Amino acid sequence: MEALALFSFTASDAAEISFQKGDIIKVTEMEDDSGWVTAEIQGKRGYVPQSYISLLPHPWFAGRVTRLEAEERLRWQDPGVFLLRESESAPGEFSISLSYGDRVEHFRVLEGGGRYCIWEETFPSLNRLVEFYRAHSIAVDKVICLRDPPSSPQLASQSGCNPYPNPYQGSSQESLLSAGLYSPPPHPDRGSSQHLLEPAARKRRLAHALCDYTPPQTAHLHFLQGDIIDLLDCSGSMAWRGRCRGRVGIFPPEYVQPLQH
Structure with missing residues (x-):
């Protein structure tokens, strides 16, 4: 996920990374109540204080919801309606839960070297991955592109x-x-x-x-x-x-x- 730096931060430890107010930061791992998140800035990965940043709001990011909760939210939604959630089986990783209309499928987002992928295409952030699959089918057995749920x-x-x-x-x-x-x-x-x-x-x-x-x-x-x-x-x-x-x-x-x- 991408986040906006609300304040400038100077690292005081080798495991931390510095940034300036207004920078866009790629958050790669979050832990509840820790006070810190793992992030990546210009190819360097380290810890940043959670209170200094704000995740850019996206209606499709559900945070820590379970696979069952995702299925309950998406059941009987139009094909393509989706949410991105933190994986419950692999902390620090993400999954996309997608409505097929009659069922819900789950896609593990793979990460390596600061790149994210589901199939062959790789992306520098989860936001870029989502935007790509809005215009290209994320499914292989039928054409389904990601879409936001209709407003209630x-x-x-x-x-x-x-x-x-x-x-x-x-x-x-x-x-x-x-x-x-x-x-x-x-x-x-x-x-x-x-x-x-x-x-x-x-x-x-x-x-x-x-x-x-x-x-x-x-x-x-x-x-x-x-x-x-x-x-x-x-x-x-x-x-x-x-x-x-x-x-x-x-x-x-x-x-x-x-x-x-």
Whole structure:
């Protein structure tokens, strides 16, 4: 997956990689609650702090959903409707689940040398792979190209009467950053003898999404009604920061209801 660098980062360890604000970073592996992701920048692979980047939003990226959950989502969808998910049998790898109309098929995405492939064609990122198979058949037994699911009239009607107005409407990501709503987080620690930082011993704060929140800004956290959000920073009155579906970003607190422990 591709991500946008929200802040510049200077590596303090040989296993980390530096980047500049605005760089597009290729994320190759994510781990929940680690604070770090494995990424690739200009052919160099290493760790980058998850809180410094924002995954570019794509409706087809489902994060960590199981094979069964993917089949339930895609069952009886039109042929070609798909989602890309993190493989449950091979952590750090990805699979494409695809509707054939009468069934759901799964394609393992192979990775090697920073290139991704399903068949012979190789691509520098998952985004490029997806775009290629939108115009070329991903199936070999019939012609099926990847396509997004049709928009749901029910969801559209719900968003039309959304009782929670978007306080950031008309604001750009740059204006949010300059306004100080989202300041650079502290440099997270990473154990030198560990593959990734072990989760901190803390009580997780969770929230329940009251309705969909899908703004165009990449610095924002996109979520759907009913999603469970891991609250990372609730100190601001205008914007909170949280994690949902493998992404980290900011969102208006009016859209969620914190869960009591």
